[in-house]
Amino acid sequence: MTLQSMTGFARLDGQIGRYQWAWELRSVNGKGLDIRLRLPPGLDRLEAEARRRLGQVFARGNIQASLSLQAGVGKVEAVINDAALDAVMTLRERLGDRIDPAPLRLDTLLSIRGVVDFKEEDEDDGAKDALDRAVFEGLDKASASMKAMREREGAALGGVLGGQVDVIERLATVVELDPSRSPDQIRARLENQIAALLDSPQGFDRDRLYAEVALMATKADVREEIDRLKAHVAAARDLLARGGPVGRKLDFIAQEFNRESNTICSKSNSAAVTAAGIELKVVIDQFREQVQNLE
Incomplete structure (x- = not known):
């Protein structure tokens, strides 16, 4: 389709x-x-x-x-009102000794309202x-x-949407391969932040330390978001290739794209990842706007 x-x-x-x-x-x-x-x-x-x-x-x-x-x-037929014609003839007989006894002419009858009516013939069921x-x-x-016109425009839209999905995949790869996500970078960043906590004049709080380390480790990990983005990219390509009335499903995927990009931006601790996340949001908005035109 x-x-x-x-x-x-x-x-x-x-x-x-x-x-x-x-x-x-x-x-x-x-x-x-x-x-x-x-x-x-x-x-x-x-x-x-x-x-x-x-x-x-x-x-x-x-x-x-x-x-x-x-x-x-259409065909026109003359319809004679027999009752009206009889009344005219009766009146003529009653006034026969008072008016001209000449026979009634057709044009005279036609001029008398209600005696003759002309209408189009009713069409039969076959017509x-x-x-x-x-x-x-x-x-x-x-x-x-x-x-056919909608399909021509749909083919053009499909090309645009396919290109936008390619950009989304590329940006997801940029986030995935960013150096800030390497274990060494994450370890060094955590060590610096832990050292800052230990040097705090308020003293060492082991529970707070563990909580902060867990929070930083969680924020540093966008693996799930990247995996979901790639899964949504595959689903979008499958729908575009399948064709037919897939606009609603693609609109749902656009919402999921947006959700993952928002999470990546909120977890980002790298300028490069933040820039890629913002660009992702721009492309996803364009993707969703185009999807609104699909059946």
Whole structure:
């Protein structure tokens, strides 16, 4: 599976019979899948199926799908109101000795309100089904087009994220190999600090000495943080290679990256380690910001 960003756009139009239709799809970042449909009056019957089809293609993002429909002139039929026509004829008979007895003309009947009405013929179920099929086929094609756009952007994002993961791994190695972490350096630093404690005018406190030594030894050890960083690097690379909707998982890994970098900075007793830790935090923030765009 390929990576997808959550940003995309597609438009597709078509025609069937006297109808012209057009789909317009837009997608932006979202915590989940939020589909908002705008359908023309009278086509509410399409909503459930349209949502189902979009849900099969996209797993995450705020998606707006709008359908426009224009209808050309259909067949028109004349509808005669028999009751109104009978009333007119009855009235003519009653007034026959008072008005012109000439036969009623068609144009006269048409001018009498309510006698004849003109309306478009109702479409049968077959025509409605054909329209529905054409509209859904258009939705599928528009969805595929927007998915392709999201995949192109996802591939570009994958390259950026992969490069940032490489930087995180490199900085973790910088911390791991820093001379301040060598046993000799740690031993010398502890010896100096112990000597300072022993020379204190307040006298020697064995319990405090042991506590301080244990604290300094703990602060000097960032082995666990480095190991976890490397494990998270491997997990991030696996997700990027796997593809699909992995944005949420990568966001969780970004949080773990940040946690380990914070701990490294807090334990650091070396300017080089502190600098690497700060750079780690900068890259991790950039990584997390980019991850927000992934499905």
